[in-house]
Amino acid sequence: MLKYTSRKEYLGKLLSYKDKDLIKVVSGLRRAGKSTLLELYRNELQKQGIGKRQIQSYNFELPENYLNKTWSDLYFEIKKKLLVDKVNYIFLDEVQNIPQFEKLVDGLFATENTDVYITGSNAFLLSSELATLLSGRYIEVSILPFSFHEYLSARKIDTSNKYLNYEALFFDYVNETSLPKGVELREDGFDIIYEYLEAIYKTIIEKDITQRHQINDKRAFANIAKFIASNIGSALSPGNISKILKQDGQNIHHATVEKYLEYLVESFVFYRVNRFDLKGKKQLATQEKYYLVDVGLLNIMAGKERITDRGHILENIVYLELLRRGNKIWTGTARNNEVDFVCKTPTGDIEYYQVAWQLATENTIEREFGSLEKIKDNYPKYLLTTDSFTQNRSGIKHLNVFNWLIEIND
Numbered sequence: 001m002l003k004y005t006s007r008k009e010y011l012g013k014l015l016s017y018k019d020k021d022l023i024k025v026v027s028g029l030r031r032a033g034k035s036t037l038l039e040l041y042r043n044e045l046q047k048q049g050i051g052k053r054q055i056q057s058y059n060f061e062l063p064e065n066y067l068n069k070t071w072s073d074l075y076f077e078i079k080k081k082l083l084v085d086k087v088n089y090i091f092l093d094e095v096q097n098i099p100q101f102e103k104l105v106d107g108l109f110a111t112e113n114t115d116v117y118i119t120g121s122n123a124f125l126l127s128s129e130l131a132t133l134l135s136g137r138y139i140e141v142s143i144l145p146f147s148f149h150e151y152l153s154a155r156k157i158d159t160s161n162k163y164l165n166y167e168a169l170f171f172d173y174v175n176e177t178s179l180p181k182g183v184e185l186r187e188d189g190f191d192i193i194y195e196y197l198e199a200i201y202k203t204i205i206e207k208d209i210t211q212r213h214q215i216n217d218k219r220a221f222a223n224i225a226k227f228i229a230s231n232i233g234s235a236l237s238p239g240n241i242s243k244i245l246k247q248d249g250q251n252i253h254h255a256t257v258e259k260y261l262e263y264l265v266e267s268f269v270f271y272r273v274n275r276f277d278l279k280g281k282k283q284l285a286t287q288e289k290y291y292l293v294d295v296g297l298l299n300i301m302a303g304k305e306r307i308t309d310r311g312h313i314l315e316n317i318v319y320l321e322l323l324r325r326g327n328k329i330w331t332g333t334a335r336n337n338e339v340d341f342v343c344k345t346p347t348g349d350i351e352y353y354q355v356a357w358q359l360a361t362e363n364t365i366e367r368e369f370g371s372l373e374k375i376k377d378n379y380p381k382y383l384l385t386t387d388s389f390t391q392n393r394s395g396i397k398h399l400n401v402f403n404w405l406i407e408i409n410d
Contacts, residue, residue, distance in 0.1 A: 007037050007150070009324070013141050014041050014117075019087060023109050023134060026119040028143035029268040029293050030208070031200050033180045034119040035059065037143060038091050041117075045089060054083055057091040060098055071104040078108060085113075092118045102133050109137065122208050122267055145178040145294050147324055148317065148405040154183045159406050166402035167386060174313050177296030194299060201269075201300045208267045215260075220252050224260045228270060228290050229301035233312040235275070235287040235331075261290075268293055271323065276330035276342045278375060289331050291319045314401065315340055315355045318384055321405055322353065337374045350379040355401070359387055372396045 010026075014037070017024055026034045042055055056078055060066050066074070082088045090108055095101045095118045108116050151173050152159055176186055176193050179200070185192050205221070215221050227241060238261065242254040264270045271291050275284040292298065295313055319341065322329055326346035332339035341353040352375060356368045372381040373394050381396045382404075390398040 007033060007040060007143075010037050010141060010143055011040055011044065015044065017139055017141075018045075019115055020139075021137075023105060023138040024115075024117045025138050025140045026117065026143055027140055027268070028121070029145065029179075030121040030204055031179050031181055032143050032145050032268070032293070034121075034143055035093055036180065038093065038117060038119065042089070042091070050089065051086075053081075054086050055089045055091070056081055057093070059093040060096075061094045066098055069098075071098055071100045071107075074098065075104050075107045079111065082111070082113070088114050090114055090116050092116070094119060094121065096120045096122055106133055109134070121204070122212075144320055144324055146180060146183060147178075147321060148173055148402075151178055151183060152406065154180070155186075170317075170402065174295040174317065175299075178294050179296070182296065193296070197294075197296055197300050201297060204267050204269060209263045213259075213263055215263075220250065220256070221260055223250055224252065224257055225264060225269070226301050228261070228264065229292060229298055231290075232292055233289055233315045235289055237287050265290075269297070271319070273319065273329055273331050273341075275333050278332045278334040278337065278339070278342070283330065284333070291316045293320070311355070311357045314357055314384075314386070317405070318353065318355045318401065327351075332375070334374070337371055339371050339375065350377075352379060352381040354381075354383045356383070356385050359385055359391075369393050369396060 014024060014026075026037060028034055038057070042057065045055065046052070058065050058074070058078075069077075078090060092101075092105070095105065098104060105116065105118055108114055146154060148170065149159070152169065155169075157164070157169065172186075176182065176190065177197055179197070182193050182196050185196055205225070209215065210218055210221065223245065224241065227245065228236070238254040238257040241257045242252055245252050245257075261270075261272070265272050269292070271293065273289045273291065275287055275289075276282070277284055292301075295316055319329065322341060322343055327343040329344075330342045332342040332352065339352050340355050343351045343353065345351060352372055354368050354371050356364060359365045359368060368383055368385075372383065373396070375381065383396055383398045384401040384404055385398070386401055387398075388400060390400055392398050
């Protein structure tokens with residue numbers, strides 16, 4: 001466990017929901033830090049004076065905790081240990097490994113004096129059965145791997161130093177990994193990080209996807225995952241992916257492509273971003289963009305063909321940061337205009353973001369500012385680039401992206 005990275009935004013969220021009559025669902029990619037977050041939270045509870053006997057914790061990644069046990073066996077086992085006159089905090093880690101886990105969760109939630117926390121590496125956790133059963137009674141805290149700021153603090157880098165070479169550190173961040181344990185492994189060299197990422201990716205593909213959904217054509221599935229990884233930030237549709245793969249001699253029906261995309265999104269490998277019609281102010285149903293949960297996974301998924309387009313990689317990192325900051329995100333489109341991100345902030349305001357690596361030429365300057373200038377409303381508009389010298393124009397704020405990434409939003 002990285003002792004020096006406290007994940008305080010997520011911890012703060014959990015603390016704000018403590019003792020509220022809601023099930024707390026912590027979701028996210030395998031190894032993104034869900035179990036560590038719950039461990040930090042349990043330590044926090046004990047600091048607040050909550051006794052050890054009030055806390056029950058089960059890790060269902062360990063078969064000994066669930067083999068030969070039904071959900072009701074577990075339910076009565078937990079219930080037997082409950083203290084009658086105090087609040088009991090119950091933690092169920094990777095609960096999707098229990099058949100009919102939703103009955104276990106619902107039963108515990110209905111019990112007096114319980115505060116229930118569950119984690120899962122799969123959006124299946126909140127799929128129809130559980131969501132229907134618990135409608136309006138749960139709150140989801142979706143956890144991402146380390147932000148650039150968390151990554152720097154995990155490496156004990158002092159961000160108050162004005163002369164830091166952020167660009168070099170950023171390349172470490174995107175070329176290695178943002179997964180907490182992977183960052184811890186960086187002292188052992190890149191090969192060890194690579195093996196670690198490979199093992200995680202294999203587990204996600206085999207356990208969370210191919211076994212669960214009984215996929216027989218593993219090669220087709222791997223090719224689709226690789227194709228999406230090589231085209232992060234590009235507008236894609238199952239139909240055009242199917243066509244491109246066909247030209248490459250692979251015959252995969254667009255309905256199959258659609259299903260496979262769904263599985264990759266529900267396992268938190270990719271995040272799907274819908275298009276938003278800037279003129280009609282409505283969401284569009286086609287040509288979504290996909291962003292990768294950890295850009296380091298490109299080493300595994302795209303291998304030697306890892307995309308070298310720095311602009312798209314930067315866009316991916318900005319997307320994840322906007323997500324961390326609680327925004328709902330679309331890509332903006334109009335007949336002759338596109339803007340990278342249209343955001344609805346946690347307070348319900350609208351903001352627009354354009355991302356570019358550098359404003360190196362007059363053409364780039366015109367294109368990037370122009371995209372935002374064509375939007376004729378008064379909502380805040382931001383252009384994020386790696387340039388050290390920024391130039392605001394027509395009310396558009398031009399910010400250095402590294403400074404923007406490490407600013408702390410309390």
